[in-house]
Amino acid sequence: MTNWLKHQKLLLDLVAQNGTPVYVYDQSIVETQIGKLKQAFKKLPYDIHYAMKANENPAILKIIKEQQLSVDAVSINEIKNALKVGFRPDQIIYTPSCPDTQDLKFAFDNHIHTHIGATEYFDFILKNYPEKKIGLRINPGNSIGGNQKIATGHVNSKFGIPITQIDIIKTYIALGLKIDSLHLHTGSDVKNWQDLARSVDAIFDFARHFDTLKYIDLGSGFKVKYHQDDVEIDLKSYAEYIQQKIAGFPQPIKIKFEPGKYLVSKAGVLLVKVNVVKQGFDKKFIGVNSGFHHLIRPMYYDAYHDIINLSHPDPATEKYDIVGVLCEEDTFAHDRLLAPTKKNDTLMIKNGGAYAYSMSSEYNLRDKPKEFLIHQNTIQDITL
Ligand SMILES: Cc1ncc(COP(=O)(O)O)c(C=O)c1O
Incomplete structure (x- = not known):
């Protein structure tokens, strides 16, 4: 500890x-945690987007920026906060839950790459932003997380597009919808990397339906120690697993992670x-x-x-x-x-x-x- x-x-x-x-807060601990993540993922083609919902204080965001990390925002005010600290729009990803279309409009107009979590937004996007490339937040139906309230990828969760809706997605692609990335975040406080690996399997399988993907965002969920008997998640083994998935994937693909808790x-x-x-x-x-x-x-x-x-x-x-x-x-x-x-x-x-x-x-x-x-x-x- x-x-x-x-x-x-x-x-x-x-x-x-x-x-x-x-x-x-202790700056050196944030820097140590960032160093541990970079070390664990060093063999992967990766970006880290700090989930700023964990702690949005601008002084913390500045440390994140100095360490060359990007951010994940979940609201318009978080986006504005990140821009104010000096993150470029292309360093911010936006993963909202059930946003108003006005919020999507703000993100699109400000060139913030957005992960859409419901097929019900597709008509709005095709009508108003037909050229916009979007990411899809998918729900793999994998129930994991340290607590039911932070399990976000199970079949009854409000988050993400159920992977069973692939036919709807394909219909919209045929109509012109442009998808360049996939995202999931299946839960927080996950102690066994093998549980996260089930989500990795699901999203890599799902990704085979697309031939234009720039990245797959695997979210986070990395458990840290709260109790002295707790174990921290084994990120090295998790990274090795992802490395194998990338090697077996038909296109070159980049990985994104969105840790919050692990860093701060x-x-x-x-x-x-x-x-x-x-x-x-x-x-x-x-x-x-x-x-x-x-x-x-x-x-x-x-x-x-x-x-x-x-x-x-x-x-x-x-x-x-x-x-x-x-x-x-x-x-x-x-x-x-x-x-x-x-x-x-x-x-x-x-x-x-x-x-x-x-x-x-x-x-x-x-x-x-x-x-x-x-x-x-x-x-x-x-x-x-
Ligand atoms: C979409 C998304 N990404 C990343 C995170 C960060 O998760 P954690 O703090 O477990 O790293 C969360 C947490 O709720 C989230 O909802």
């Missing part, structure tokens, strides 16, 4: 000056303050000055996030439920072992770099936390 405790003094000084809650999840933490340690009937609660409005993953996905008492990182000997401040069932962790904790201690909630700030809200009229970036032992306020 990433050693955030080496930043203990820096973080406690930050908290003393700025208060809590705050998100803190462990590069961030959420620092919160203990408001109260309270005795319940049978258990002790630690009530902190944050909640699911700042990190929704435990409540929404039942996700495990490691939590450390940053003020006193002593051996974890006491059991607590760590709960939030919202007037809702709002729990970060049940029956979690932690160092003996008291009011005003700072807790560090790990894996706060992905889907934390970007999924946050101002529910109960509570402010969003500030964001900070550590770079070469200095810490900078990067709040928008």
Whole structure:
């Protein structure tokens, strides 16, 4: 697991000056993760498009850009954000879910390559943009992902065009629809590369129906460690598998990946303050000055996030439920072992770099936390 405790003094000084809650990101961890991906995929003809929904802070996007990565956007505001940071239109791909045709119009007019996830958009495209080359997001009917809520390629999922609709696609190609790429993203937090490989098989088989493809986008789903006993996905074996598929494919083909979590999840933490340690009937609660409005993953996905008492990182000997401040069932962790904790201690909630700030809200009229970036032992306020 990433050693955030080496930043203990820096973080406690930050908290003393700025208060809590705050998100803190470490640039060097983002760079390390990018390096690991580049190493794993080095034998493939690949592009990496960072899924900016994971963390759209412009300072994070700048790191991504400096490392020569591109981006994947899912909304018009994400596209605008990426353009503002300096990504060229050809470095942005757009993979919306059930967009309004006005959104497609914006993307097409701004030369953003778009992955279309429903055949029902084809009439609009043929009528208004008959020359536009599009990508298709397909649904291979492969149920994978760390949690049902992040399984996006099963037969009951709203995402993508079911591969069974190939005849409809062919009809539109005959009418003039221009398709130059295929895309899928079957789920997040996938720990076994063999599960992703089933989607790879499906899309490479499907790709044989097309003779004009520039790339196949395999999405992401790369699991990172949340718990110390978790395993990270074996990307080297996954890359070798893809390499074989490319070798057996009748045309030269490029691969795209769209990692979010893998690049930024462990590069961030959420620092919160203990408001109260309270005795319940049978258990002790630690009530902190944050909640699911700042990190929704435990409540929404039942996700495990490691939590450390940053003020006193002593051996974890006491059991607590760590709960939030919202007037809702709002729990970060049940029956979690932690160092003996008291009011005003700072807790560090790990894996706060992905889907934390970007999924946050101002529910109960509570402010969003500030964001900070550590770079070469200095810490900078990067709040928008
Ligand atoms: C289309 C698409 N691509 C990429 C991602 C990134 O997935 P992950 O954060 O698991 O890498 C997602 C996540 O929801 C997605 O929907």
